[in-house]
Amino acid sequence: MKSKKIRVFLGIAIVIIVIILIILININSKVDDKTENNVGYTSNKEKDKENSEEETTEEIVSKLKKKTEAERIKSYLGSYFRYVEKKDYNSAYNLLYQDFKNNYFSTVEEYKKYMEEQDWPELLTIDYDTINTQGDLYIVTVRIGNMTARSETQKIEKTFIIKENDYNNYYISFKI
Numbered sequence: 001m002k003s004k005k006i007r008v009f010l011g012i013a014i015v016i017i018v019i020i021l022i023i024l025i026n027i028n029s030k031v032d033d034k035t036e037n038n039v040g041y042t043s044n045k046e047k048d049k050e051n052s053e054e055e056t057t058e059e060i061v062s063k064l065k066k067k068t069e070a071e072r073i074k075s076y077l078g079s080y081f082r083y084v085e086k087k088d089y090n091s092a093y094n095l096l097y098q099d100f101k102n103n104y105f106s107t108v109e110e111y112k113k114y115m116e117e118q119d120w121p122e123l124l125t126i127d128y129d130t131i132n133t134q135g136d137l138y139i140v141t142v143r144i145g146n147m148t149a150r151s152e153t154q155k156i157e158k159t160f161i162i163k164e165n166d167y168n169n170y171y172i173s174f175k176i
Helices: 002-064 069-085 089-094 097-102 108-118
Strands: 124-134 137-146 154-168 169-174
Touching: 069 124, 069 137, 069 154, 069 169, 089 108, 089 137, 089 169, 097 108
Parallel strands: none
Antiparallel strands: 124 137, 137 154, 154 169
């Protein structure tokens, strides 16, 4: 009777040991897979750094070519508003038309001061009311609001003018 209990106990112990070994082998192989992926990822990252700007531009242009005229213009304004929302005034300033900058904001500091005086909400909502063309210019009327407030009465109407020279080559100005 004792020997039967010992055999059952040994059998259970062996099964538990085998299960533990299988678990340890699986964990070890997963760690090895992750290590290999990280090594490959690092080398890809280094390679991507060299070509990232060119590839990014090519990808953007490819996506823009698939969009309608109105979608492209909304995309351009969306980029501008993302910079404004992040308070990245240098990038937003770089999108402005040169004559517009010369007339209203001769320096980034002047533009930044103007934008801060506008008291833009932290999270913008943009409603595109109209997009019209006048020659090679797109005239876009938008209503800008605060995403957290979502009140129609708090929205500001603003007119933007976009000049598209080519895909992802554009300039923006707006009514002051």
